[in-house]
Structure formats: structure tokens, C-alpha cells
Amino acid sequence: MSSAQASEPRRAASAPLRLRRAAYLVAALAIALLPYIFTGAYWRTNLIVCALNVMLAIGLDFVLGYAGQLNLGQSAFYGIGAYAATLLAMRLGLPFWIAFAGAVALAGLAGVVLSLFAMRLRGHYLAIASLGFAVITYQVLLNWISLTQGPLGIYAIPPPPALVLPGLPKIDFHDLAHLFHLVAGFALLSYFVLDQLVRSPIGETLTAIREDEVPAAALGINCAAWKVFAFGVGSAVAGAAGGFYAGFVGTLVPDAFFITESFTILAMVVVGGMGSLIGPAAGAILLTVLPELLRGIGDLRLVVYGAALTLVVLFLPGGLLQAARLGVARLMRPDKPR
Amino acid sequence: MTAPAPSALLQARGLCRSFGGVRAVHDITFEMPTGTVFAIIGPNGAGKSTLLNLLSGVLRPDAGTVAFGGADLTDTPAHRRVRHGIARTFQKIRLFKQLSAHDNVVAGCHVHCAIPAWQYVVHGRAFAQNQARCRDEAARLLAFMGLGGRAQVAAGALSYGERRMLEIARALATAPRLLMLDEPAAGLNAGEVEALVDRLQTLRQNGLAVLVVEHNMDLVMTIANRVLVIDYGQPLFEGPPAAVQAHPGVIAAYLGEAR
Numbered sequence: 001m002s003s004a005q006a007s008e009p010r011r012a013a014s015a016p017l018r019l020r021r022a023a024y025l026v027a028a029l030a031i032a033l034l035p036y037i038f039t040g041a042y043w044r045t046n047l048i049v050c051a052l053n054v055m056l057a058i059g060l061d062f063v064l065g066y067a068g069q070l071n072l073g074q075s076a077f078y079g080i081g082a083y084a085a086t087l088l089a090m091r092l093g094l095p096f097w098i099a100f101a102g103a104v105a106l107a108g109l110a111g112v113v114l115s116l117f118a119m120r121l122r123g124h125y126l127a128i129a130s131l132g133f134a135v136i137t138y139q140v141l142l143n144w145i146s147l148t149q150g151p152l153g154i155y156a157i158p159p160p161p162a163l164v165l166p167g168l169p170k171i172d173f174h175d176l177a178h179l180f181h182l183v184a185g186f187a188l189l190s191y192f193v194l195d196q197l198v199r200s201p202i203g204e205t206l207t208a209i210r211e212d213e214v215p216a217a218a219l220g221i222n223c224a225a226w227k228v229f230a231f232g233v234g235s236a237v238a239g240a241a242g243g244f245y246a247g248f249v250g251t252l253v254p255d256a257f258f259i260t261e262s263f264t265i266l267a268m269v270v271v272g273g274m275g276s277l278i279g280p281a282a283g284a285i286l287l288t289v290l291p292e293l294l295r296g297i298g299d300l301r302l303v304v305y306g307a308a309l310t311l312v313v314l315f316l317p318g319g320l321l322q323a324a325r326l327g328v329a330r331l332m333r334p335d336k337p338r
Numbered sequence: 339m340t341a342p343a344p345s346a347l348l349q350a351r352g353l354c355r356s357f358g359g360v361r362a363v364h365d366i367t368f369e370m371p372t373g374t375v376f377a378i379i380g381p382n383g384a385g386k387s388t389l390l391n392l393l394s395g396v397l398r399p400d401a402g403t404v405a406f407g408g409a410d411l412t413d414t415p416a417h418r419r420v421r422h423g424i425a426r427t428f429q430k431i432r433l434f435k436q437l438s439a440h441d442n443v444v445a446g447c448h449v450h451c452a453i454p455a456w457q458y459v460v461h462g463r464a465f466a467q468n469q470a471r472c473r474d475e476a477a478r479l480l481a482f483m484g485l486g487g488r489a490q491v492a493a494g495a496l497s498y499g500e501r502r503m504l505e506i507a508r509a510l511a512t513a514p515r516l517l518m519l520d521e522p523a524a525g526l527n528a529g530e531v532e533a534l535v536d537r538l539q540t541l542r543q544n545g546l547a548v549l550v551v552e553h554n555m556d557l558v559m560t561i562a563n564r565v566l567v568i569d570y571g572q573p574l575f576e577g578p579p580a581a582v583q584a585h586p587g588v589i590a591a592y593l594g595e596a597r
Contacts (some may be wrong), residue, residue: 196458199461200459200461205445207445208445214396217415217420217433220417220420220447231367278505
């Protein structure tokens with residue numbers, strides 16, 4: 001980063017409470033209206049994928065952007081959540097929401113176990129270890145055929161059961177609009193929980209660990225325990241995304257959780273801007289929608305997509321968030337361009 | 339030397355630490371009472387920073403014990419020693435560079451944060467009170483260290499002297515009983531050293547014990563109540579500052595022996 005930016009500290013707790021409340025309200029309103037603006041099944045499907053990717057990205061960002069742990073295992077936690085929710089419901093006959101809670105807990109537990117094993121690793125070494133975990137998980141899903149049916153996949157997974165509230169019409173999640181409301185509502189809830197956490201002393205604690213562990217310990221921070229915590233939370237959120245994925249797509253194959261998924265999620269976080277939650281959420285939406293918008297230009301879309309990614313990383317190391325901040329700063333001071 | 343005084347805040351007994359074949363610290367024993375400034379001096383490579391790392395828990399000793407406030411902390415990890423009241427700074431400044439000066443200090447306040455766990459997600463009254471306490475404490479400490487106007491500047495963008503002061507402010511945020519400073523005056527100009535001495539004296543008057551590893555002899559002679567000289571990892575002399583200056587062994591260690 002250039003020295004000009006370095007004098008601007010990274011701050012999370014800048015937006016006043018009233019503004020944040022208004023933002024949550026706008027987000028909730030947008031979630032309510034979006035499936036009625038985009039009424040086709042194709043775009044409604046994309047909307048749900050956006051919501052899932054937002055969860056995956058903010059979950060990873062909690063580990064990477066705040067605690068500073070380069071975790072490439074997010075695809076595995078996603079997969080563990082998806083398979084756990086499906087198998088708990090299908091094999092054990094558990095109700096969907098209990099299976100879902102179990103999937104979230106199992107994915108979180110997997111994150112805790114991985115971080116315990118990788119305790120002494122950081123940076124590139126942690127990246128390789130977590131990538132190894134993603135490869136192992138993929139291979140287990142592929143080869144434990146008696147449990148997962150391997151490459152044959154699991155079919156006809158029902159969506160979450162219909163919600164019956166007294167005095168209201170039945171909410172059936174076969175309807176993609178309702179399913180979007182459910183998944184996006186949960187994404188917003190995840191965002192709220194993570195946002196509250198990073199605005200609490202936990203946010204400063206994780207950031208201190210990201211910046212330098214030795215002085216963090218000298219301030220009384222138990223770095224090992226907090227890294228385990230961050231991994232647990234980040235992978236639990238990924239597990240929740242997985243739990244919805246199965247019922248949404250209706251089919252589970254291990255290839256959906258191949259390691260490339262980890263890199264896609266990483267790209268969303270980096271393009272959006274690590275170390276904030278709004279950045280990776282925006283990055284997830286952009287990198288989900290952009291390839292779809294580019295379908296018109298055929299295979300060239302992969303070139304455009306790759307070039308766009310490279311340009312962002314080269315010229316906006318702080319991601320879209322940095323671009324937005326620079327834009328706002330310029331608007332505030334029209335006479336003094338930087 | 340007298341028998342261990344009951345008022346001793348910090349007691350080091352027979353501390354040893356080797357790196358491969360190098361005996362960085364060998365059989366160092368000392369104790370410091372509360373409310374004093376204790377200086378550790380010695381030539382480069384004498385083992386001063388290693389000793390500080392043993393006392394703060396960054397390193398574990400091969401032999402020997404560390405006791406603080408009557409509790410044996412030899413096997414206590416660094417982060418838990420902070421709860422007992424030991425804070426430190428680093429010779430090579432280690433701030434959280436991307437955070438503002440204010441946030442660096444706030445990060446130090448959280449060790450004594452005691453709000454119910456659920457309030458981390460649903461911010462309630464205890465949470466707000468804790469945030470306000472941290473904010474006020476950080477503002478007070480920044481002002482005390484002369485950084486009142488620099489609170490919102492990223493730590494990495496501060497001047498060298500300001501960074502040294504910020505590291506002390508951050509350490510003080512943990513509300514320590516013992517503050518250990520590793521070469522706090524290194525790289526400071528004369529005016530900055532004077533301000534530092536002033537503040538250390540204020541802290542001592544407020545009952546804080548200060549252990550300082552330092553090369554700046556003016557600073558040591560001005561504020562230290564007691565000085566420990568080490569050379570090649572071993573204690574060479576311990577006594578009041580005036581006696582240190584006259585001690586032939588110390589002069590020999592620093593300047594070489596006259597033939």
C-alpha cells in the first residue's frame with residue numbers, strides 16, 4: 001500500500017448507529033422486493049446463489065480479513081454443511097431445521113479441529129494446510145460411497161419444509177421467491193451477528209492478532225484461543241450456507257465443493273475488500289452476477305472476468321471498498337483532488 | 339544483599355536460557371520492590387532483551403523461576419501474565435500499524451473487559467459502558483503520553499518518537515503493576531528523552547514499578563533507583579546508579595580494561 005493510504009487507519013466502527021439501522025432496513029426491504037423485480041426462475045436462482053455466496057464470503061472474511069488467517073478450506077466447510085444437513089435429514093430422518101442446526105455445528109466443529117491442528121501455522125503454511133483439508137474433505141465425499149454415494153450424488157433433496165404461521169398463508173419454499181427470502185434473510189442475520197462481533201472488543205482482539213501476535217499476547221490476548229474461535233464462527237457460517245445449498249439445488253455431488261470453490265470465495269473477499277464485512281458481501285454479489293451478465297459474449301466472458309479480477313487486485317488492493325471510500329472522499333472535497 | 343523482602347514485587351531466581359550453544363542468560367537472580375525504577379544495562383548482546391522475554395513470558399527459561407506479586411509465574415504464558423499486572427514494550431517497536439493510535443490503546447484495554455458473553459452479539463448497557471470506559475481510558479493515556487492530537491492517525495504513520503510513546507500508552511492500557519520497557523529511549527532526540535523521563539517519574543509516583551532495559555546512561559542515572567549490570571548473560575553488578583558508575587568491572591565491560 002502506498003504511504004498516502006497508510007495514514008488513513010482502517011476503522012470498522014465509523015458508521016453511526018442510526019445510519020447502520022437504516023442500512024439494515026434498506027437491506028431487508030431489498031431482500032423482500034428483489035424476487036418480485038426479477039421474476040424469472042433464472043434470475044431468482046442467481047439471487048439465491050448471491051445470498052449463499054455472501055454468507056461464504058463474510059464467513060471467510062471473519063477468519064481472513066479480521067483474524068488474518070489465510071484459510072483456503074472454506075469449500076470444505078461449505079460441503080460439510082451441505083452433506084451433513086442432507087444426510088442427517090435423509091438417513092436419520094431428522095426434521096430439516098434440526099439437521100440444519102447439526103450441519104452448522106458440525107461445520108463449525110470442523111473449523112475448530114482444523115485450526116487446532118494448524119495452530120502453529122500461519123500465512124502460506126496455513127493456506128497449504130487448509131487447502132489440504134479441503135482436498136481431503138473432497139476426497140472423502142467422493143470416495144465414502146456408502147455414506148455420500150460418491151460421484152453418483154444424492155438426488156431429490158427437498159427444500160426446507162413449508163412454514164405455517166397462524167393467520168398467514170402457508171410459505172412454501174418450492175417457490176424460489178420464498179426460498180430467496182429465507183436464505184437472504186439468514187445471510188442478513190449472519191451479517192448482523194458478525195458485524196456485532198467485529199464492533200465489539202472481539203473485533204479489536206482479532207485485528208490485533210492479524211497485525212502482530214507477539215504484542216497481542218503482551219496485551220493479554222490468548223491468540224491461540226481466538227484463532228480457534230474465528231475459525232469456528234467462519235466455518236459455521238459456511239456450514240449454514242451449505243445447509244441451504246442442498247435443499248435449494250436438490251442434488252449433491254462432491255464436485256460442487258471442489259477446492260476451486262475456496263478460491264472463488266477468496267476472490268470475492270479480496271475483490272470486495274478484506275477486513276470489512278460490507279466489502280466481501282458486495283464482492284460476493286458482483287462475482288456471482290458478473291459472469292452471468294457476461295454470458296452474452298460466450299467463452300470470452302472468462303477472459304473478461306479474469307482481467308477484471310487482475311485489474312482490481314493490481315490497482316485497488318483494498319478492493320471495491322477502497323474504491324468506494326476514495327470516491328466518497330473525492331465527493332466530499334471537490335476542490336482538492338488527491 | 340539482604341534477604342528477600344516481603345514487599346518484593348518481582349523476583350527472578352537463577353534464570354537461564356540458551357540458544358544452541360549460546361548462553362544468552364545464565365543464572366540471573368534479582369528482585370525489585372514496588373514503586374521503583376529498576377534498570378538493566380549491559381553491552382550489546384549481553385542478554386538484556388532475552389531476560390525481558392523470560393520475565394514477560396515470550397520465552398520460557400531453561401532453568402530458574404519468575405515470581406510476581408507472590409505468585410509463581412514461571413510456567414504462565416505471556417498473555418496470562420498480563421492479567422497479573424505485567425505489561426511490556428518491545429525494543430523493535432511492534433504496534434498494530436494499520437490501526438489508529440486510539441485503537442492500538444483500546445486493544446490493550448480489553449484484558450479487563452468483563453461483559454456477559456451474549457452482549458458481544460446483542461450490544462446492551464454493559465457493553466456500552468465498557469466501550470465508553472475503553473474510549474475514555476485510551477483518550478486519557480494518549481493525552482498523558484503527549485499523543486492527544488494524534489488519536490485518529492494510523493500507528494504506522496506516526497513519527498518514530500510518537501510510536502515509542504504509543505507503545506507505552508498501549509502497555510499502560512492493561513492497567514499494569516509492573517511496566518517493562520525495552521530500550522524506550524532508543525532513537526529519541528534529547529527533548530523526547532526528557533519528556534519520557536518526566537512521564538516515567540510521574541508513573542513511579544503513582545506507584546507503578548518500572549523495569550527498564552536501556553543504553554541511554556543519562557536516562558538510567560536520572561531515574562533508576564537500582565541498576566543491574568549484565569555481561570555475557572551473567573550478572574556483573576547490582577546496586578544504586580552512583581555505585582555502578584564507579585565499579586571497575588562495569589567500566590571494563592563497557593570500555594575494555596586498561597593495561
